Amino acid sequence: MQTLAEKKLPGLGFGLGLRTQHYQSILETSPDIDWFEVISENYMVRGGKPLYFLDRIRADYPMVMHGVSLSIGSSTEIDKDYLRDLRLLADRIQPAWISDHLCWTGIHGQNMHDLLPLPYTEETASHVAERVNQVQDYLGRRILLENVSSYASYVDSTMSEWEFISLLCEKTDCLLLLDINNIYVSSYNHDFDPKAFIDGIPAHRVQQMHLAGHHNHGDYIIDTHDAPVIDPVWDLYRYALERLGQVSTMIERDDNIPELAELAHELDTARNIAAQVFQSSPVEKSLVA
Numbered sequence: 001m002q003t004l005a006e007k008k009l010p011g012l013g014f015g016l017g018l019r020t021q022h023y024q025s026i027l028e029t030s031p032d033i034d035w036f037e038v039i040s041e042n043y044m045v046r047g048g049k050p051l052y053f054l055d056r057i058r059a060d061y062p063m064v065m066h067g068v069s070l071s072i073g074s075s076t077e078i079d080k081d082y083l084r085d086l087r088l089l090a091d092r093i094q095p096a097w098i099s100d101h102l103c104w105t106g107i108h109g110q111n112m113h114d115l116l117p118l119p120y121t122e123e124t125a126s127h128v129a130e131r132v133n134q135v136q137d138y139l140g141r142r143i144l145l146e147n148v149s150s151y152a153s154y155v156d157s158t159m160s161e162w163e164f165i166s167l168l169c170e171k172t173d174c175l176l177l178l179d180i181n182n183i184y185v186s187s188y189n190h191d192f193d194p195k196a197f198i199d200g201i202p203a204h205r206v207q208q209m210h211l212a213g214h215h216n217h218g219d220y221i222i223d224t225h226d227a228p229v230i231d232p233v234w235d236l237y238r239y240a241l242e243r244l245g246q247v248s249t250m251i252e253r254d255d256n257i258p259e260l261a262e263l264a265h266e267l268d269t270a271r272n273i274a275a276q277v278f279q280s281s282p283v284e285k286s287l288v289a
C-alpha cells in the first residue's frame, strides 16, 4: 500500500442516504442531490432487486459506502468474509469512500445490533489502530470512521472521545465521518460541551458529515433517525463548518421516512447554512418535484 498522505479526498457536496422507498422517484425525477450514501450490508449480496436499482442509480450519481458491521473496536478477529464482500461491493460501485463506525457491535460471533462505545485509553487506541490498518491495507484505501451516539461510558477511560479519535487518526492516517447529531446526543447524555468535541477534532481529516433527528426523553436522548434535524444541531453544524471548512454533508433518515422531496428540502437547509458560512449563493428551493 502506498504511503498515505494527510490529505482529504475531493468533496461531493450535499447527499442523502439511499433508501428503497425512494428508488423509483430517483429514477423518475433525477433529483438535484449531489450523491448518495448506501448502507454497505444491504448490497453485499449476490443478486436481486437491490443490486438492480443500485446499478441504475449509480449510473447517474456518485456514491459512498457506509457500513454498520465492521466492529472495528471488537476483540474478535475481523471477519475476513465480510471484508471480502465489502471489497466486492466497492469494486462494483467504485465509491468515493468507505466508512464505518468507531465502535464494537459484538464479540465471539454474537452481534448486538448496536453501535457500542469504546473505553478511551491508549491500549484501546493501539488495539483499534492495528485493526484499522489491517482493513485499510486490505481495501487499499483509507477508511472513514464515524463517532457514535452513546448512552454509557467507561470508568477506565483516560481521555475524551475527541482525544481518542485524534490519537487514532495519528496512528492510522484514517479519515473521519463526523456525525453532528451524534456529537449533540452524546454531549447531552454525558454532559460535555459539543463545541469542545468539534474544536478537538483534526480538521484536515473530516471527509464527511452526517445530520439526523433524534428523540429527547428529557434526561437523555436516543438517536432514532426518525425525525427532522433540530435547530440546535443545525447551529452545531454551522459551528462545525466555520471551524472545519467545506465538508460533504448528508442527512440520515432510517425510520418514519418521508417523500424524497421532503428530505431534499431539508437538505437545502444544510446547503443554505453552508452558503451563509462560505458566502456563496443560497439555494432558493429544492429542484426536486
Ligand SMILES: [Fe+2]
Residues within 6 Å of the ligand: 146, 179, 182, 210, 252
Ligand atoms: Fe451517522
